[in-house]
Amino acid sequence: MSDDLYQAAILDLARQGAAATRLPHADATATVDNPLCGDRTTVDVTLAGGRIANIGYKTRGCALCQAAAALLATTAIGLDAPAIAVGTAAVTASLQDKGPDPMSPWEGFGIFTPVRRHPSRRSCVLLPFEALAKAFTAASAV
């Protein structure tokens, strides 16, 4: 049933995510807890010209959360706040039952679409997005 949740691609990304490190000199940092499972992601960002220059993070979470954090950390580089919001909405929609596949540059998140059949796991994928948005807002406010 849920086997394809744990395809090699996700497990590879998850390993990457688990090995991730924080940024030493971040413009801003945000930590977000998943209220339902207690998982936690901390995201550091540096900005340049209103766009994300660099991302660091540390995630205490499941393979889905780790993998999503790893993929987000590469996908988001160079994007500004509206682009991140659009991507978050696209990925959120793609996880819904019969949701649309995410489009470029978010198409990599297509590996998470098996989550469509497991609504309780959607928040695992989305937790890093929440943290990034929070960090972005904090950094822009500085």
Next chain:
Amino acid sequence: MSDDLYQAAILDLARQGAAATRLPHADATATVDNPLCGDRTTVDVTLAGGRIANIGYKTRGCALCQAAAALLATTAIGLDAPAIAVGTAAVTASLQDKGPDPMSPWEGFGIFTPVRRHPSRRSCVLLPFEALAKAFTAASAV
């Protein structure tokens, strides 16, 4: 079914109860509410030598409550606190399912035994007893 609850004897007593009056110079007075239906009995007593000399009362209640008050007001005259407690226990027991018939001088309360099949009405019969006990205690404390 419950028709015999409203035999002539009870209805006569109830009319008597409804017409009752308070004592002008009571040694003590107690008012008790039935928490479940909001009915209310006020009982006045005068004592002589630790025994009930006179009872007055006013009851805002159903026919069962009125009838019980009327019967109690006559039965209790001349009794002391322990005798009233014994009678209260005997009448209480007589209202239970398969309870024993009450014995002298409480045998008059036998007219209430149809209440055995209507547990919700037991407290109607017992409310005047509660008020009398309270008034007695108050009067003895004076």
Next chain:
Amino acid sequence: MSGFDVAALRREFPILVPGLHYLDNAATAQTPRAVLDALIAHETTHRANVLRGVYRLAEEATAAYHAARVELAGYVNARDPNEVVFTSGTTGAINLVAHGFGAALKPGDEIVISVLEHHSNIVPWQLLRDRAGVVLKALPVTLDGRIELAELPRLIGPRTRLVAVTHASNVTGAVTDVATVVAAARSVGAPVLLDGAQMAPHGPLDVQALGVDFYAFSGHKMFAPNGVGVLWGRAEVLAAMAPFQGGGEMIRRVTLARTEYADPPHRFEAGTPPIAQAVALAAAARWVRGLPAEAVHAHLRRLTERLLDGLAARGRVRVIGPTGLQGRLATVSFAVARVHPHDVCQILDARGVALRGGHHCAQPLMDALDLAGTARASLAPYNDDGDIDAFFAGLDDVLRRFP
């Protein structure tokens, strides 16, 4: 005649055996097979704790519980399902507001209720008064058992922080003119809570059109199980509210030093919620929506008219509440001279007529009307002419026995 098949409707209710004339619907309505089936189906195929499990049953239970929230949001026309908080009932809902909203009130702040409220919309505010020093004011009642709205300008003022009144009286059946209450409350910026325990069973509601801020009701009065109810609250108002009970589900993060609370509705749903009951309440909401509303309305109106006319025709009987059909529910209280309501009910019970007598958890109203209690017949769509016939036959027996 009444435009729908009441006999067929009765057959949906296993409890309605011949000879039972159930006229105590305002206390608890009966439950149709469809609701029981939904309850049993849930318990035998999707039973699990919600929100935190990843396995199939837990996903299904969570989805069913969420779907129930969506259904109830539709029933009251909420803007967002997250405005629907499942509670243990109307009482639980109002106590939640008294604590969660009441926590922000200061001594001297005022809450306006009415004299004809159910104890569940009085005592929580008294407890808040005792805790927080707020002032409790009560709109009086008119001679025909309605809230005296003409007194609104006198009672509502700059210190008013909440107006909490019933949408319909469980004693007199009077329906409150909500628009007038809301206009008065808005004029001083106070939110409005409606106790919808009596109104909710009568069909879908529109909390947005009503313009109120809180709406509370109970499952067991709308054909669903006990132990479940709803507090609908406007999103902004809920978001600003403190939690009430503490426990599982209502938290974001717990440490011994401090706890962060979840967003509504979870903030207000501490502990395992009444899952199967909420699912059954949603089934009841669907069932109510499935009734032919117009025909049911006409049917109840006709039976209510029979009640009111028949009572008026009996000299010793007095209707407590509106004597006309305008602005009222199919709930009729009455007093019989020289006969206590419990004696009325007992004699009717011998004929299978289930009627309630007493103070109906509205003692201040009884005091205001100077009554020990009333007898009350309250109708549901499944009541029929046979029930009314039995009622009047019993009432005439009462009048005969207590001359």
Next chain:
Amino acid sequence: MSGFDVAALRREFPILVPGLHYLDNAATAQTPRAVLDALIAHETTHRANVLRGVYRLAEEATAAYHAARVELAGYVNARDPNEVVFTSGTTGAINLVAHGFGAALKPGDEIVISVLEHHSNIVPWQLLRDRAGVVLKALPVTLDGRIELAELPRLIGPRTRLVAVTHASNVTGAVTDVATVVAAARSVGAPVLLDGAQMAPHGPLDVQALGVDFYAFSGHKMFAPNGVGVLWGRAEVLAAMAPFQGGGEMIRRVTLARTEYADPPHRFEAGTPPIAQAVALAAAARWVRGLPAEAVHAHLRRLTERLLDGLAARGRVRVIGPTGLQGRLATVSFAVARVHPHDVCQILDARGVALRGGHHCAQPLMDALDLAGTARASLAPYNDDGDIDAFFAGLDDVLRRFP
């Protein structure tokens, strides 16, 4: 082998279809046909509101509700049925105490809990702390997931007003040595509350022998519906307690100026109670008593041993909690190195094994153990060797997939 016919027992549970291995009983237990039948029988033959109706259905509903109270009083060996308060669940019961008992506490008074409590036995006391300025102290946890009772003398003192701990942990399965807690509390005159959510399903209790003052548990964890639970309280302690929620049933006399409250248990049962659910809970209590206690105990012990041995045999797996069979329930938490509990659960779900992963509403315990969460298998009498086999097959799959 296990002395009773587990296959026959499974057939009493409609939800237990072949292929489902339900190992999340600590969150919610499944419900047998006998309990569902009691629920439906009540709803279809005795449904009415309780306590205030004089007609036949109301008398029957009241009698059934009272009989449920008597049954539960027997289940916990209360001296008096009036010591049994029906609540919405464990969470509702503990919040009731936090308000009703907590109302008498003064700033600086102390409440002792433990680090391994469920949020439902933490957050209500934090809310009380914030309201009333009481001091909250927490017994630490031992390395094998038990309450560190050696710290009792240090934490309990002259300002201790209540000791509130769990009877058994929902995470580690550890059973608390109640006698030691009670002795320490008694030495300073403090009452003891036990959170019995996990213990109550395991058979009748003796609150008098335990020597405690409050005992709380939930219906849905003991094979009964959601939305109902019990607070047992010693009569004298309940009598001295303030009301919690306000509403119908809990009053003696209401006027707008002031209200007199009813005696326990009614004082604490505001509003229409969960009637059918209480009746079903009583049926569940009878059902538990009807099980062959010795044989069930041996059966669960054997399955628990299989779990503990099998987990110990797998190198990357660590049991969180007692690794032996002494003083523990059939609830086993574990951590798999490099695999998140939710991934463990998800992979087991694909094989029909229902397991819970996460913080189990015990975040302070997780913090103390420095874990994000655990995976947890919790057994009920209807679990069998097939369930354990499926569990280990799934676990080996996890270890293979996450090398």
